[in-house]
Amino acid sequence: MNIRQLSFRLLEVFMSVVKTGSISETARQLHLTQPTVSLQIKRLQEAVNEPLIIMQQQKLQVTEAGLHLFRTCEQVFGHFDDYQDYLAELKGGERGRCKIAMVNTAQYILPKLLGPYSNAHPHVELPLEIGNRSAVLARFERGEDDIYVFSHPPSLEHAQAARFLHNPLVFIVPFDHSLADVKALTLADLMPYRFLLREPGSATRMLFESELQSRGLVLSDSVQMASNEAIRVAVSSGMGIAVLSHHVLPKGDNSFKVLNVTDTCLASHWYFVVRTDRHISHAARSFIKFAQLNLEQYLDKQWVRNELNGLNLH
Amino acid sequence: MNIRQLSFRLLEVFMSVVKTGSISETARQLHLTQPTVSLQIKRLQEAVNEPLIIMQQQKLQVTEAGLHLFRTCEQVFGHFDDYQDYLAELKGGERGRCKIAMVNTAQYILPKLLGPYSNAHPHVELPLEIGNRSAVLARFERGEDDIYVFSHPPSLEHAQAARFLHNPLVFIVPFDHSLADVKALTLADLMPYRFLLREPGSATRMLFESELQSRGLVLSDSVQMASNEAIRVAVSSGMGIAVLSHHVLPKGDNSFKVLNVTDTCLASHWYFVVRTDRHISHAARSFIKFAQLNLEQYLDKQWVRNELNGLNLH
DNA sequence: TTACCTCATAGGTTTTTATCTATGAGATAC
DNA sequence: GTATCTCATAGATAAAAACCTATGAGGTAA
Structure with a gap:
């Protein structure tokens, strides 16, 4: 035969x-x-x-x-x-895998979506990669994942990105700091103080530094720290002041205070980024669809910027 | 898909x-x-x-x-x-089925081949059909089986046949019959006695009757019986005399005697018959090959006539 | 007998398949 | 930088597959 x-x-x-x-x-x-x-x-x-x-x-x-x-x-x-x-x-997006790589900061918000999604699609594997911006960028270059989460998306040559959440940056000081209760501050008022910053290249830091530069301001003192957690705790214990994403701040924590800086509005957005030169897995497509429909439900409505329909998932 | x-x-x-x-x-x-x-x-x-x-x-x-x-x-x-x-x-003939239909008389000899074959090829099904000549002929016409066993093969239009065993006919009488110990008899000497015969159409009877006819002899009395067994037993108990295939006589049975008829040599052969218009199953082919190689071993050597290589099994 | 089934066969057409060669784009290896 | 891998793509061809219609043989049933 x-x-x-x-x-x-x-x-x-x-x-x-x-x-x-x-x-x-x-x-x-x-x-x-x-x-x-x-x-x-x-x-x-x-x-x-x-x-x-x-x-x-x-x-x-x-x-x-x-x-x-x-x-x-x-x-x-x-x-x-x-x-x-x-x-x-x-x-149908009921099976398969959706690999997501995100920058550190995103880990404070993405799980709010991932949890419900995973419950609704129990057979979809959801391996997460969390790293600093350069690590995630490297993964992005090699196309190792299905979805990347950035604020400040990379060059869009082989990628498309869509915003889904507003990411306001705020200045925090120890709760007993001398600026803590000042009604209206300017960015210049903060310059004398020691700033605790993430590594160069982090989106938050890049945004902050470009703002400083454009305004001709220079920090008098800064310390680099590896995580938002570390910075927040360090601020609470009086090591200095910091600029952080609003989303990383735990609610109801009184050990620090958010300043009211009236002449500055630093903000970026969170983006889902997918490569255009790679086939998008059905699971990834299904996750993005899920996000698109449920952002308001699982994230703080006030910050949601649902532009996910802008993604063309072939 | x-x-x-x-x-x-x-x-x-x-x-x-x-x-x-x-x-x-x-x-x-x-x-x-x-x-x-x-x-x-x-x-x-x-x-x-x-x-x-x-x-x-x-x-x-x-x-x-x-x-x-x-x-x-x-x-x-x-x-x-x-x-x-x-x-x-x-x-390879190791599996499958080989349906064999045989006339009654053949059941005394074929099992001697079938037993060893079946042991050597345990996965081959061997359904047997045993009937009188006309029943087997009908099956042959419809092509219901793979192999048919006849003495006197049917018209060979769609079939081929090959001899494998000599089938001498002998005359038997009760052991105490008046002819039992006569040294040399002629066929004519037997005519006065009652003959026990199989049905018309049976090969044995056909052969016997054609011999009688050609010699101008006529039976004075005959009784028809349905099986060789019945005839043999009836002879033993004195009901008459009979002409039977040597192969159906049990050895060592002293209740009857074989006559020495010197002027008559009645004999036919056993044939394997296969249809030429039907595909021969591998199992059937394998059985015939087995028979071809082992006839002498399992049947009485003295009567074997191995002409099976004459079969063209496509 | 005729009409009507069954399946088989012959002969032909149109797609599809299975290949090939040639060539090009990227990446790695020296 | 050149040679040498990788795989991809285009274009061509020859074989085959997948069908068809037409026709015939053999059987059943009215």
Whole structure:
């Protein structure tokens, strides 16, 4: 038997003949002519090199070998049916994987979406990568993930990005800092104080520094720290003051205070970024769709900027 | 996914690509050119309508859907391998069925071959049909069996026959019959006695009657009985005399005696008969081969007439 | 007998498939 | 920078597959 000359169509026709017990009937059911079916069976028998169906007293009789082949076909088609089911789930976004890489800061907001999504789609794997901006950028360059979360999206040559959340930056000081209760401050008022900053390249820092530069201001003292957590705690304990995303601040924590700086409005947005040169997994598409529909429900409504319909997910 | 545009060849190539992790390597192994393999994969992906293999950092990466398909293929090819094994056994005569129809008398000799054959080929089904000549002839006409056993084969229009055993007919009388110990008898000497005969049409009876006719002899009295067994027992108990196949006589039974009729040599042969207009099953072929090689071993050497090589089993 | 089934076969057409060669774009290796 | 891999794509061809119509042989049923 040469499996290479078998085709699924041939087997389909054969199965129908076995089931109906008639070549003409099969032809009618499959919208073929009777000679076509006869010929297919003949060819199948030649491929198998063994009679499968024989005429016996004007009736078709399936031989042993034919019956065996029939059962084999049933199993084979069963496997393909299973695969089709799997594919359907995969394409429906019910299965599969959606790898997301995000910059550190995003870990304060994204889980609010990921949790509900994961509950709604339990078969979707959701591996997360969290790193600083340069690490995530490197992953982005290599196209290692399905979705990237940035404030300040990278060059959009091979990517598209869409905002989903406003990301206001605020200045914080220890709760007992001398500026804490001043009604209206200017950015210049903060310059004398020591600033606790993330590494260069972090979106927050970039935004802040470009603001300073454009205004001709210079920090008198700054300290670099590796995480927003560390900065917040350091501010609370009086090491200095900082500019941080509003979203990273725990609510109801009184160990620091947000300043009222009237001449400055620093803000960026959170973006979902996908590469345009890579096929978007169905799971990723499904996640973005989910986000699009449920941003308001799971994130603070006041900051939501739902522009996800701008994404063209092929 | 449209299964109709899938071919086994396509899946074979796909599996090879997954295994080697390289399109070029697959091309080398399958003696194809690299573009051919590329194209096959592309076509498969179009059929499935889902990426199966993607380029990632200059390396081929199998997607989820691809891996799933690969596993599906493994199973499918496994089933066909099983079927191939089955076919091989079938074609080797190790499996399948060999239906044999024989006339009554043959049941005294054929089991001596069937037993050893069945032991040597335990997976071959051997359904037997035993009937009188006309019943077996009817089966033969309809082509219901693979092998027929006749003495006196039917018209050979759609059949071929080959002798395998001499079938001498002998005259028996009760052990205390007046003829029992006569040294030399003629056929005419037997005419006055009552003959116990099988039904008209039975080969034995036909042979006997044609001999009588050609010699101008007429039976004075005859009784018809349905089986050789019945005749033998009836002879033993004095109901008359009979002409029977030597093979149906149990050895060491002293309740009857074989006459020494010097002017008559009635004999036929046992034939295996197969139809020429029907495919001969591998099992049937295998049985005849077995008989051909082992006749002398399992049947009384003295009567064997091995002409089975005369059968042309296509 | 005729009409009407069955399946088989011959002969032909149109797609599809399985290949190839040639060529190009990227990446790596020296 | 050049050679040498990788894979992708375009264009061409020869074989095959998948059908069809027409026709015939053999059987059943009115």
